[in-house]
Amino acid sequence: MGGRVSLFAALARSWREPGRYDWLIQLVEANGYGRLTRYGVAMACVAIGAWPILLAVSPERVPDTATRIVTVICGVLALLFGCCWLVGWPTRRQSTFIVVVLNTGIAICCIAYTLAGRPVTGTLAFAVTASYVACVHTLPQLVALLTLASAINIVGIVTVGMAGDPASGLADGLLRLASVTVVPMTIRTLVDLLGEAAVVSDIDPLTGLANRRGLTRAVRQLAGTVPADGPSQVCATMIDIDDFKSINDTRGHAAGDRVLVDLADTLRAVSPDDSVIARIGGEEFAIVAFCDAGGAVRVAQDLREALRAEPAGFTASFGVATITLPPQAAVDSIRLTERLLDVADHAMYLAKRAGGDRIEVADARQ
Structure with a gap:
């Protein structure tokens, strides 16, 4: 039966x-x-x-x-x-x-x-x-x-x-x-x-978000929607939970997992509908979308405010990277994703070194 x-x-x-x-x-x-x-x-x-x-x-x-x-x-x-x-x-x-x-x-x-x-x-x-x-x-x-x-x-x-x-x-x-x-x-x-x-x-089993492989595949699909009649800006935002190790050490790994799930839920709630959200690894997350740097920063700011209101009580550091794609250009989605994540990751670490709970913006020009 x-x-x-x-x-x-x-x-x-x-x-x-x-x-x-x-x-x-x-x-x-x-x-x-x-x-x-x-x-x-x-x-x-x-x-x-x-x-x-x-x-x-x-x-x-x-x-x-x-x-x-x-x-x-x-x-x-x-x-x-x-x-x-x-x-x-x-x-x-x-x-x-x-x-x-x-x-x-x-x-x-x-x-x-x-x-x-x-x-x-x-x-x-x-x-x-x-x-x-x-x-x-x-x-x-x-x-x-x-x-x-x-x-x-x-x-x-x-x-x-x-x-x-x-x-x-x-x-x-x-x-x-x-x-x-x-x-x-x-x-x-x-x-x-x-x-x-x-x-x-392609899916991270804990949060239900895309993993790194899924992110690359989703960016490939997203790149197919780029208009051919003008340049487009694509932005990546890297998010890293501040002092995540201390959460695991003092409250246990189960509490750390709940923090990751809470962050994933917040990312879904705040991110634009046409964006790609992924857990890159550990406590690092990424958002990729076609928008200008100002739009990505506004989303990051909304995330900061949402996290501050979370009862779990944790903050995150944000790194934003942008690339302008020329009109009618063939998009190498793998190279584009890796370049964006690399530059956004560097900006995010600058935010962490500056004390965390802040946003840094970088230009990933090709």
Whole structure:
């Protein structure tokens, strides 16, 4: 019973997931596989598009001319969609639109050849598109696609069986049905597991904030929102609890952990909604956001006042660093994050040497 509850809970959670399209694109791009992945998707579209076009000129083509024209149009659309990935990544909405149109075309071609009594080899195309949907789109979209593909496969099994060869139709149809359903669902399960593991590896378990790795990944996403028509300033604020060692030594590590959690909660409450908050390590925290130095200092001042009002009774030192990004410049998020944190960390230590509970500002010009 416990296993069943866990399974249903996992399915319900996966059903509500918004999809991992943007996350997976950033992952493959960051690891140098972006172009290879795009070309692979493009080649899959080319293969799907070539299928109805080649069949239209083969002896196995459907006899009706109008149907052949419709299937060729579906093939041409698939070829055009392949060009989208050769040029660059489509947006999530564009990808969803392509998936819907592409699978509608596959369904039309399969139904046309099934009604004409021809082998429905094109049902294997559903395995390709379903695998793609399993990786980057939502579970409801995948289930809808698998339902369509399964229905067409079952129609093919029945059609071949009624033609006088039920054993052959069942053997071939079941293999196609397994290819269309089992493979994409297995891929979906693996992507969900890898995605959850990646998310967990980016989160500090005590505070629930991003860790240093998660901060770098989040800054990469944030950099993608930089407007291309003008320079942008990005600010990092380093926060270090003053005399944290004495809190651990005099009140115990459990009290020290509570202080860290309290600070994390305060950071969430005071920081702008579009900022990235992380626990860098120990008692050090960071905020990264696109704003000017004045905006970062105002946030730091709000944090100082909020901490003074905390019943835990601790203060922190703040170091603010800013970088101005030139317009239309490619952003190396790893180098940007490290540079900002390094300069902000230096400013924060200046604040600590000056007695703590203060803000120091530095310019991290590249």
